[in-house]
Amino acid sequence: MRLTCDVVIVGAGMVGAACALYASRAGLDVIVVDRGPVAGGTTGAGEGNLLVSDKEPGPELELALLSARLWTELADDLGDLFEYEAKGGVVVAAAAAELAALDRLADGQRAAGVRAEAVDADRLRDLEPYLAPGLAGGFFYPQDAQVMPTLAAAHLLRVSGARLSAGRTVTGVLRGADGAVRGVRTDRGDLHAPAVVNAAGTWGGELAALAGVRLPVLPRRGFVLVTEPLPRRVRHKVYAADYVADVASDSAALQTSPVVEGTAAGPVLIGASRERVGFDRSFALPVVRALAAGATRLFPFLSDVRAVRAYLGFRPYLPDHLPAIGPDLRAPGLLHACGHEGAGIGLATGTGQLIARVLSGQAPELDLTPFAPERFTEEAV
Amino acid sequence: MNPLEWAGARPGPAFAVTFDGREIEALPGQTVAAALWAAGVRSWRTTRGEGRPRGVLCGIGVCFDCLVTVNDRPNQRACLVPLRPGDAIRTQEGTGHHD
Numbered sequence: 001m002r003l004t005c006d007v008v009i010v011g012a013g014m015v016g017a018a019c020a021l022y023a024s025r026a027g028l029d030v031i032v033v034d035r036g037p038v039a040g041g042t043t044g045a046g047e048g049n050l051l052v053s054d055k056e057p058g059p060e061l062e063l064a065l066l067s068a069r070l071w072t073e074l075a076d077d078l079g080d081l082f083e084y085e086a087k088g089g090v091v092v093a094a095a096a097a098e099l100a101a102l103d104r105l106a107d108g109q110r111a112a113g114v115r116a117e118a119v120d121a122d123r124l125r126d127l128e129p130y131l132a133p134g135l136a137g138g139f140f141y142p143q144d145a146q147v148m149p150t151l152a153a154a155h156l157l158r159v160s161g162a163r164l165s166a167g168r169t170v171t172g173v174l175r176g177a178d179g180a181v182r183g184v185r186t187d188r189g190d191l192h193a194p195a196v197v198n199a200a201g202t203w204g205g206e207l208a209a210l211a212g213v214r215l216p217v218l219p220r221r222g223f224v225l226v227t228e229p230l231p232r233r234v235r236h237k238v239y240a241a242d243y244v245a246d247v248a249s250d251s252a253a254l255q256t257s258p259v260v261e262g263t264a265a266g267p268v269l270i271g272a273s274r275e276r277v278g279f280d281r282s283f284a285l286p287v288v289r290a291l292a293a294g295a296t297r298l299f300p301f302l303s304d305v306r307a308v309r310a311y312l313g314f315r316p317y318l319p320d321h322l323p324a325i326g327p328d329l330r331a332p333g334l335l336h337a338c339g340h341e342g343a344g345i346g347l348a349t350g351t352g353q354l355i356a357r358v359l360s361g362q363a364p365e366l367d368l369t370p371f372a373p374e375r376f377t378e379e380a381v
Numbered sequence: 382m383n384p385l386e387w388a389g390a391r392p393g394p395a396f397a398v399t400f401d402g403r404e405i406e407a408l409p410g411q412t413v414a415a416a417l418w419a420a421g422v423r424s425w426r427t428t429r430g431e432g433r434p435r436g437v438l439c440g441i442g443v444c445f446d447c448l449v450t451v452n453d454r455p456n457q458r459a460c461l462v463p464l465r466p467g468d469a470i471r472t473q474e475g476t477g478h479h480d
Contacts, residue, residue: 228448228455228456228476228477229429229456229476230476230478231475231476231478231479265429266429266476306456306457308445308456
């Protein structure tokens with residue numbers, strides 16, 4: 001059978017774009033296909049965080065550190081194009097108990113290679129002059145950074161040289177008589193390739209199902225509130241200690257914890273909410289109200305600032321909050337690169353490089369066992 | 382031809398507002414943008430990056446291009462804010478906030 005390319009990547013979001021970049025650099029001929037436009041899903045509905053600060057020691061933090069290094073390399077050439085800012089993160093604690101918990105977290109992170117500097121209460125306002133008074137203290141994470149995610153996905157796709165086929169829906173995964181993946185069926189013809197990468201984000205479970213395998217990716221809804229453009233008053237990514245706990249939580253109920261950051265374009269972005277409500281796109285005033293209240297607790301000046309809009313996205317989460325990265329032994333030729341929850345922009349570069357290594361037969365830089373897509377097989381549906 | 386005639390509108394008596402200190406006339410129910418257009422003003426904001434002129438683009442509150450300072454409050458959408466007697470409209474430069 002005539003092959004269309006070496007790899008079909010399904011999903012033109014941030015992760016798909018990074019997979020395309022590193023796979024192309026490894027010499028592979030790549031086609032990226034997406035039913036919508038570039039960055040039309042979760043990528044275009046987030047904040048563009050590249051964070052190490054919110055991750056507990058373990059495989060996700062290792063992936064975050066690898067990714068942070070790769071983002072820095074990419075930013076040398078392309079950083080201005082996608083608003084890369086090595087701004088650093090500031091995590092603040094309202095009370096002594098929270099600060100002690102942050103201290104323990106920072107200790108473990110340092111052992112893994114994270115830089116984390118304790119900041120005394122009286123020095124917090126040197127870092128962030130508009131912070132509320134009376135906070136117990138915090139930590140500064142110089143490796144935290146930010147990009148404008150839609151631009152980042154678009155520019156990575158552009159420089160990859162991969163062929164992009166947007167507005168094209170994958171309707172099936174082609175399998176050979178031996179069970180191996182042979183490409184994808186789309187609403188505009190088949191694409192034949194010996195490898196298919198599932199970078200479909202929150203919809204990665206649907207793509208897996210087309211290949212006959214189960215991958216329990218589910219949506220977790222998050223709102224972001226956007227203010228009018230302001231002069232730079234929030235210098236870092238600033239968030240409250242309880243955000244770390246919310247990120248790791250299994251609760252289905254609404255959780256909000258203030259996450260505040262300025263952007264290169266001027267508006268301040270305010271997150272973060274997490275809810276498990278399926279793919280419900282309806283506006284939720286109580287959520288946005290809670291976001292605003294949390295942000296003004298951290299930065300009182302925001303109470304006089306106008307919010308101009310809010311947007312929402314569906315973060316793809318897997319039950320253990322780790323992404324699925326690597327080959328699927330149940331469907332030879334299928335690789336997964338999805339399920340990064342709220343960290344997909346940051347983790348995209350490392351994911352892309354790991355996938356490219358596997359595709360080109362090299363040893364990946366990290367052990368892929370914790371990310372194995374088959375790890376949920378035993379679990380009850 | 383005045384559009385008031387096409388619409389058969391009979392608004393209440395006009396009142397005075399100011400634009401950068403200059404008095405202009407507004408009608409009850411008129412938005413900032415409508416009053417400025419009626420006074421021949423097409424641009425009342427400059428962009429943050431390059432200082433380029435901006436006025437009404439969409440005219441229905443979606444695009445946030447027509448931002449203007451009214452009564453010292455910046456970044457209000459001129460196409461949505463109705464005028465009241467004595468309102469002070471000012472040209473907005475950049476973010477409209479000063480640090």
